[in-house]
Amino acid sequence: MLCDLKALIGCPVVATDGEMGSVRTFLFDDQSWKVRYLVVDVGNWLKRRDVVLPITALERPDWANRTCHAHLNKEQVRDSPEVDTEMPVSRQQEIAMRDYFGSLACWVDSESGISSMPTGMKYPVHTAEVNHLRSTSHMLGYHVWATDGDFGILEGFVMDEASWHLGYLDVKSGGWLQNRSVLVPTRWVRSVSWAEFRIHLHHTKAGT
Numbered sequence: 001m002l003c004d005l006k007a008l009i010g011c012p013v014v015a016t017d018g019e020m021g022s023v024r025t026f027l028f029d030d031q032s033w034k035v036r037y038l039v040v041d042v043g044n045w046l047k048r049r050d051v052v053l054p055i056t057a058l059e060r061p062d063w064a065n066r067t068c069h070a071h072l073n074k075e076q077v078r079d080s081p082e083v084d085t086e087m088p089v090s091r092q093q094e095i096a097m098r099d100y101f102g103s104l105a106c107w108v109d110s111e112s113g114i115s116s117m118p119t120g121m122k123y124p125v126h127t128a129e130v131n132h133l134r135s136t137s138h139m140l141g142y143h144v145w146a147t148d149g150d151f152g153i154l155e156g157f158v159m160d161e162a163s164w165h166l167g168y169l170d171v172k173s174g175g176w177l178q179n180r181s182v183l184v185p186t187r188w189v190r191s192v193s194w195a196e197f198r199i200h201l202h203h204t205k206a207g208t
Helices: 074-078 091-104
Strands: 002-004 012-015 018-029 035-041 050-054 133-135 143-146 149-160 165-173 180-185 189-193 198-201
Touching: 002 165, 018 050, 018 074, 035 133, 050 074, 050 091, 143 165, 149 180
Parallel strands: 143 198
Antiparallel strands: 002 149, 012 018, 018 035, 018 133, 035 050, 143 149, 149 165, 165 180, 189 198
């Protein structure tokens, strides 16, 4: 089923031993357009404001109750690696999450089974030159450019809840009197200029 990713923002996230916080944003792979991690605002029960959970540790969203359920307990979440979600996730942070979450990490072969999660481990937070995990919320407001000019502004994403693949960009197009919402397939994206906050398409304005 296709769903508007914005509908999950603010939804409660429930661990196996109780509610832990609410959905703040998502981290996705900027090459495959697949959501890899959920960023949870944990509020007051942890000193850290945000924690990151692999989507492989989550059940499908409960749309009836607007809730996300995780297969982890609060202690496992508390001891997870620190990730700077205000910046593109560095390679060192990706390795730290892989080491901690084991087979739950999104790029690890699930056939190896779920590894035990050590507690109290410390992980470095660095900036790497090559980053592929990006925040969906940080991309909102990017200008979407067709081959013949500015097409519109990115306002959201449409996701396949079964695969967590971001299949469409929700783009506000047109002038302030004639603006309209257009769903643009992510397969039409030619490139993303992170420095210029632009998404470049393969298609012309008429082609969209």
